[in-house]
Each structure stands twice: as C-alpha cells, then as structure tokens.
Ligand SMILES: Nc1ncnc2c1ncn2[C@@H]1O[C@H](COP(=O)(O)OP(=O)(O)OP(=O)(O)O)[C@@H](O)[C@H]1O
C-alpha cells in the first residue's frame with residue numbers, strides 16, 4: 001500500500017461514484033482526489049448537483065444503493081473502501097463524522113436529542129448510560145445550547161433549525177473525530193444563524209484539532225474559514241489551491257465565474273455576473289471538458305478532457321483542469 | 336397527557352350511551368313478541384300478560400330504555416329467555432374463551448406480521464419480498480371459514496396434530512388462532528413493509544448509519560419505532576376486529592366464546608342475550624379505539640406535546 005504523505009489524515013484518490021440506474025450507470029463523481037491534513041479546513045465549492053454530497057457520502061460509505069464506488073480512500077493506513085462493514089462502523093461517527101445538509105429532517109423524531117447524542121458515546125467510547133448522558137449535556141453546552149440538561153430531554157420537533165444543527169454538531173464532535181465533514185451545514189438556515197453555526201464549527205475545530213471538509217455552494221462561507229479550496233464542477237475537481245491562490249488568482253473560467261457571482265461591497269451590483277447555463281446532468285455529460293458548453297473560451301481543444309495540473313511555470317499548490325489556463329505555454333514545443 | 340386521556344374517556348362515555356340507544360332501538364324493531372317466543376304455544380293470555388309485566392314490557396318505550404341503561408350501568412343486562420342465566424354472567428364466562436382465542440391470534444398476527452413486513456422491506460425487490468407480498472394478497476382475500484376448514488382437514492384430520500373442535504386442551508386453540516389470525520398477519524405485514532420502506536429512506540436513518548450504529552440497531556431502534564405509528568393504528572382496529580369478529584371461527588371450531596353465543600342467540604331469537612353480545616361488540620370497538628389513540632401519544636412525542644396539557 002502506498003503510504004499517505006506525512007501529516008495527511010484523509011487521502012481520497014481518484015474517487016469514482018456511479019449510481020446504477022435502469023438505463024445504465026450514471027457517474028456522479030468522476031475521478032476526484034483530495035486530501036486534508038490535521039487541523040486543516042478544506043473547502044469544496046460548486047453549484048448544486050455537481051457531486052459534493054455524493055463525494056462526502058462516498059467517504060462515509062453511505063451512498064444510497066445501488067451504487068458503485070471506485071478509487072481509494074486512505075485513512076489511518078487503510079483503504080476505507082476495502083474495509084468490512086464492521087470495521088467501517090468503528091470509524092463512522094468516531095474517527096470521521098458528518099453533518100448533513102438538512103437539519104430539520106436529520107434527527108430522529110421519536111428519540112430525545114440526549115438519547116441520540118449519548119448513543120454515539122455509548123457505542124464508540126463504551127460509556128454507561130449515566131456517564132454518556134453527562135457528557136452529552138456537556139456537549140450541548142459546548143455548542144451553546146442554553147439549559148442543556150433540560151434540552152437533552154427534548155425531542156427534535158421542540159427545537160428550531162439552528163438548534164437542531166447545533167445538536168448535529170454536538171453529535172458529530174462528541175467522539176472528537178479526526179475528520180469532520182460538513183455538507184452545507186448552513187444552507188437550510190437563515191443568514192444570522194448561518195454565521196453563528198460557521199463560527200461555532202471554527203471554535204470547536206480549534207478545540208478538537210479535527211480536520212474539516214466544508215462543503216458549500218457559498219464562496220463567502222468558504223473564503224472565511226478554509227485553508228485550501230477545491231472547486232468542483234460536474235463530478236470533477238476543476239481547480240484547487242490555497243485560499244489565497246484561488247481567490248486572488250482564479251484560473252479556471254468556472255472559478256472566475258463563481259467569484260464574479262459573489263456580491264461584494266467594493267464592487268457595483270451591475271458588475272455581478274451569473275454564469276449562463278446549468279450544470280449538465282451526469283447522464284448527459286458533454287464530450288471533453290464538462291464546462292465547455294458554458295465556457296466563453298472553449299474551442300476544439302476542449303473536446304478532450306484536460307487534466308488537473310499545476311499551471312505552467314508556477315509553483316505552489318495551485319492546480320487547474322483547463323486547456324486555456326491563463327499562463328502561456330513556456331515554449332517547450334508542446335503547444 | 337392526563338387531561339388528554341380524561342377528554343378521550345368522557346368522549347368514549349358519550350359514544351357508549353349512543354350505542355346503547357341504537358342497540359335498544361334495533362332490538363325493539365326486530366319482529367316477534369319475545370314473550371310469545373319464550374312461552375309454549377299453549378300459554379294462557381293471563382300468563383303472557385303476567386310475564387310481560389314482570390319483564391317491564393308493558394311500560395312506555397322511554398321507561399324501558401331508561402331501565403335498560405340503568406341496568407347496564409349496574410352491569411345487569413337481563414336474563415336469557417331460555418336458560419334464565421343472567422346475560423352478564425354468560426358474557427363474562429364466554430369472554431374468557433374469546434379473549435384467549437383472539438389474543439393468541441393477535442400475538443401470531445403481530446409477531447409474524449411485523450417480522451415478515453420488516454424482512455420484506457429489507458429484502459425489497461428480491462424473491463423473498465415477492466413471496467411475502469403474494470402470500471399477503473392470498474391471506475387477505477381468503478375467507479376465514481375456508482381457511483378454517485382447510486386447517487381442520489390438513490392438520491386435524493390428515494395429520495392428526497391438533498384437535499379440530501372444542502376447547503378441551505390448550506392445543507385446541509392452535510388451529511382456530513391461526514385461522515383467525517391469518518388475514519391479520521397479511522394486513523399487518525403489508526402495512527409494516529410500506530411503513531418501513533418509507534422510514535428507511537428518511538434522512539435520520541442516514542444519520543443513524545453515519546454514527547456507526549450496527550444495521551440491527553438502525554432498523555430496530557431508529558426505523559421500527561417510527562414505522563410503528565401506522566402499524567399501531569391498524570393493530571388497534573384489528574384487535575377490535577379480532578375480539579368482535581371471531582364468530583365464524585368459533586362456529587367452525589365449536590368454541591364456546593362470545594361469537595358462538597351471538598350466532599346461537601340469533602338462531603334462537605334470544606333477544607336479551609343477543610342485545611348483550613351486540614353491546615359487547617360495540618364496547619370492544621370503542622375501547623380499542625381509545626387504546627389506539629392513547630398509545631399514539633406514547634409513541635409519538637409530537638402528538639403527546641401537541642395534544643397534551
Ligand atoms: N441516490 C441517487 N441516485 C441517482 N442519482 C443521484 C443520487 N444522489 C445524487 N444523484 C445525482 O448525483 C449528482 C450529484 O448530486 P449531489 O447530491 O452530490 O450534488 P450536490 O453537489 O451535493 O448538490 P447540492 O448543492 O444541491 O447539495 C446529481 O446529478 C444527482 O442527481
């Protein structure tokens with residue numbers, strides 16, 4: 001087995017996830033590679049339907065059947081895709097935890113929130129009922145839920161969406177996971193609550209030292225908390241780099257479009273541009289570069305799929321998947 | 336919670352009063368003079384008149400009804416025309432038998448029905464699922480007396496495993512309970528399957544899996560408890576159906592329960608006894624509905640808090 005580079009906690013290599021449909025397989029994630037180091041926050045951005053949730057669920061091995069997941073997901077010296085279900089269960093909720101997009105429906109309506117959190121502690125840390133409940137109340141306090149011992153005895157329907165997402169965070173972090181995957185944790189919440197939840201995740205991250213994978217379609221959120229950013233489009237990563245590289249020097253036309261679509265105080269609203277067109281349906285993927293039909297720079301060369309490579313003549317972590325990457329070819333005859 | 340139960344109890348009381356009125360009216364429109372039925376043909380008109388007075392049948396209908404209600408409140412439903420046994424005594428004696436039959440059938444229906452339904456949902460689309468679903472259609476559409484007779488022929492007469500009539504040994508209840516329970520096994524397994532499939536697709540089941548819980552815990556703790564809500568609705572009404580609908584089964588297997596008592600009283604035109612059995616059926620339905628409503632509140636916290644205090 002090829003060992004992960006030092007410091008890397010989770011290393012996803014060439015992940016391909018397909019759904020087996022009646023009319024053949026549909027590939028929702030097509031060769032995604034990403035990694036996170038301890039204490040690092042990786043942001044994944046992309047429009048709705050580009051495969052962010054499927055990527056996250058693939059790491060947890062929670063993709064809805066019937067599906068096929070290929071590639072390698074290296075964690076703790078093992079490939080998660082090769083583990084038995086029993087071994088995988090010891091990792092879920094314990095070493096790698098996930099917060100979902102839908103706080104309103106992600107908690108079980110017939111169990112108290114205390115039961116739902118303490119269940120994780122009893123399972124992974126072997127705590128007794130009493131101890132687990134004490135720790136649960138502590139966790140609820142740490143996600144700033146007032147009167148945590150009373151709230152622990154309540155049911156999800158007695159709480160607001162923001163409260164429920166706090167409960168989900170408490171649940172995900174109670175075993176101090178190495179990796180926390182947040183799948184659009186704030187999309188369903190209103191703006192003021194969004195900011196609170198994001199800063200809560202930040203705060204707890206610094207306490208537990210977990211690596212965070214923050215999925216969102218909101219570049220604002222990402223640019224606030226990520227160390228590195230990966231931009232996904234149509235099941236692939238089209239650009240990745242440090243936050244600085246990506247925000248100050250976006251290379252892929254899609255990333256440029258995304259940045260232009262973010263309202264900013266220092267720019268006129270008139271300049272705000274939305275990328276025309278829509279994410280292609282994975283069943284009807286265009287030939288070559290997935291962004292070609294919406295791209296202003298596309299020509300014949302784009303009929304072949306470009307690879308995710310460092311832009312020519314540059315160092316750093318920046319990678320882009322585009323034939324038209326801005327830097328000019330360095331004249332070694334390949335152009 | 337307590338106030339909710341109290342409210343439902345008082346509603347139940349009003350419903351029961353209404354039922355007693357309907358029962359009374361029905362009994363009074365049944366053709367035939369009960370006194371003439373009771374007495375031999377050659378009874379003198381004086382004797383008929385005397386008995387009519389003794390039974391209070393000479394009074395106005397409203398008085399008769401009030402007497403009936405007053406009696407019922409004291410658990411006095413009159414006496415059989417023929418055996419002279421108090422109706423209440425006969426009912427309570429036979430209720431024990433019906434209860435044993437119905438609760439055995441119910442246990443079979445719940446245990447087998449829910450297990451098959453859960454298994455069928457987990458095996459969705461596979462051969463096992465198709466078999467269960469096909470079997471459920473058969474089970475629901477097969478007439479009780481037909482199932483009963485087949486069971487008697489195969490397990491009673493051919494294989495000699497179980498008695499086919501009477502209640503001399505505990506074994507006597509096996510075939511009747513299966514005959515009575517079969518269609519409820521079918522209906523409960525169908526509802527369980529549908530309900531489980533809906534619940535398994537919910538986000539909170541994915542959350543439960545994401546915690547690392549074993550599939551057994553996910554299904555039995557997180558899914559089944561949610562799936563139980565529609566099952567309880569059905570199970571409650573079915574309990575009423577079982578207790579009140581055992582007539583054919585009791586008749587075919589000669590089991591001296593309330594169902595058989597009812598059929599016998601119809602055949603013999605034993606009006607007080609018939610009235611008692613009809614009232615029994617009504618009470619069973621009303622009470623089982625009450626139990627269903629209250630048990631909802633125990634299972635589903637959303638109802639408990641919405642309707643509670
Ligand atoms: N269970 C499934 N069966 C078939 N196709 C699916 C399934 N789940 C997701 N897909 C498809 O995979 C693609 C990627 O979906 P995914 O949920 O990962 O998008 P996303 O990037 O998370 O979008 P959003 O921002 O809306 O959450 C979509 O085209 C979607 O239709």
Ligand SMILES: [Mg+2]
Pocket residue numbers: 052053054101183184
């Ligand atoms: Mg998503």
